[in-house]
Amino acid sequence: MILEKVDREAMVGAVRDFGSTQIAPLMQRPELPADESAIAQVIGQLVDLGVLTQDGEPELGVWDDLNDQESCKLSTDLISVLAARSSAVAYQVSSQALAANFARVAGLSTTGAVSFDPAVNAAGRATARALLDRPTAADTKVLQDLWGSEETRPRLHLGLRDWTTIWWPRWTSEDRWQLCAIGREDCEIEWQPHGHGLDELAFETVRLRADSADAKGSLGAEHVIAGFTCHSLAVLTISIATARRAVDRARQYSIDRVQGGSAIGEHDAVAELLARGESAIATAQAMLARVHDTVEPIARLHLTWQVRTQAQPALARAGSDALQVFGGIGYMRDVGPEKDLRDLNTLRRIGGSPSELMLRCAAFDESRSRTK
């Protein structure tokens, strides 16, 4: 797919305008998260805008072409612009766009969701070895339990609850990796009433019914790898934008708030907190750009996870530092910093927490060192 630069910039500009006119008003009261119907309405408008290609020809939408570098770069640019206004909206768009991409490839017509979290946050090296298609004999039992037991091991879904199909990776010793489309009617869904962050979305645990039909459709290992990569890239991008929002908020407060006779930003203690946040954002942005320059799928996934192991804790800390600049008032839900921080803390654990991703990277590292 060849995307004209002028078209890309126009699209990003349009989404930026949309964010300020349509999303920002919904986020005015951080203590009162917009309800799911309001978010669904925004998503519908983004479909109309072409950000989310639900039906029709993919072009300038999020995750329209997972194998094209320019398209992926545009995707994270769009996600970033949305996340500047709402982490939750950006996450929902990314998830729905990924599902729509998979559905197009599989020839399905559904409103989809994705889940790229394993049943348990463990056995990272086994997962990575399986992605390299080199699981050990001992790995197979673990992988089967971790990625192939959806009847007993619920997956986590974070998003709107209007999905009809959920896509998730499955590993079995017979079929190896598959990206499976599971119908809502084949699932037992439990809503988790008190989600930690991304307040506008629902937390659901989703389990395959014991008597369920087989998957509606499935895609091969290359789509699993692309899915892991793009989902992680989205989480990283949203985290960067969320940290940006948190640090900007704290910087403004550091100018406005006077203590000890001067603006608090003049104190080294505050300046250091802000600078640490800026450094985390700049580093993550630089690493994200490098991911976009990496073509080979496994190398790209490896680098994406490497970046997340370092960037997610640093970005979460940026959010925490931003809250610290506010002091006591930052702890109150109607001010904003605590919501940014909870969002960052949630994003840090979605799609594999840093410790889990570190072990996956370890297996990639081992493989790479053997092939050198």
Added chain:
Amino acid sequence: MIQDPRTGIAGILTPSHKLSARSVTTGLPELTKVAFGGTAAIGDPWEVETAQLPKALAKLRRSARKFAVEELAPLALELDATEHWPLGQHPEAIDELLQKAGRAGWLSDLLPKPFGGSMLANARHPLPLASSIKIEEFSRVCGGQMLLLSANSLGQVPLLLSADLGLIKRRLVTGMRSSLAGDPYLFAYAITEPQSGSDVEDGYGAARAKPGLVAKRVGGGWLLNGSKVFTSGGDLAQGFTVFASLEGEGFESWTCFFVDRQTKGFRTVGTELKMGMRASGAAELEFIDAFVPDNDVVGKLRQGWALNRQTLNLSRVPVAAMAVGFAQAACDILVDYTKRTTLAGRPLLDQQSAQLVVAEAFAQTSAIRAQLWRTAASWRVHQSYAAMNKFHASDTAMGVIELAMDLLGHDSLLHQNRLEKLWRDCRLTQIFEGTNQINRLAVIEDLQAHLS
């Protein structure tokens, strides 16, 4: 699924193995074992530590844990998830809890019987240590309910420090006895002002800030005008230790006043919707010509700043205790989760990566508790030690909780697993009683004679 102890933990020698740590207790001479080797293959570290405490404090620790587990734990998740309640519409469970805590002496334990609720034997031990032991146990189960109960102690401290026996008897002991009789009389400590957050925690800031609550001299007493914010427990308290500047003067004139809730011109405006510790209200207080008689001045005029600083020295140590409790809770959740959750038929604790996390969490928690107990084991807590304890323990505890959250991954975000609540609750310990940045500067202030 709980791990069968006979099969041990994967990758770790079983206790019965000839080369295991148990060999220390079986293969050495008796004298050597008595002197050095008696601690191999220990059981529950909490029991071991408790047994090492003086008898009275060990008893206190056990009773605090029992009360926390029996009374606080069942309410913890529910109160955290309950929608923000308007003033006067708190859940009945809170009233019941306060009555039970009152009768059990947890609202009056700054003084020994017969004046207050603590055992006379506890009086032989430093108050900061006894408070820390109690607060760790309460925090371990629920930060919000812990704050609900311990903010009361904070409000009592200035009365105690005033050494005014008449006032102590009339206000403090009377309130404590009411609580002991099952009619809770809570105290709250009101220092933070809308335009002076950290200023009131730090002399350098206070020297340059403008007071927001002012006391004006009138016949027989003082009229208070202004407001206070973020007053923990200020929604339910009956008695308040309130700090105000004298008219026309700065923070150096700060004076502590005892204000009863029934005082005309005083009211609680509302409470904040907080990130965590949600069972305890953070209230805004309003004073419009609220009259305080001379005999309710706590300490002397212009002695408020000293009382405040001394109170902070005593209250920062309990904040460290809160952090230790939160870190311990994270350890407990980690152990439970890694034993209960299985992968391919084996508990997660069989994975070396999980073992490393559990060991790290134990080490960090043990270290901050050791620092806490050392600092608290003195009646005279220095500002620098209190502040070091507070910021180090709270930062470390957040690290321990985040370590645990990383191991649980997305499961850590589910409310029923308690970690995300713990994380939200603990985050406040880095902020209140002075932000951790202010506390670092408090260390330098206290040590400046040595440093300069």
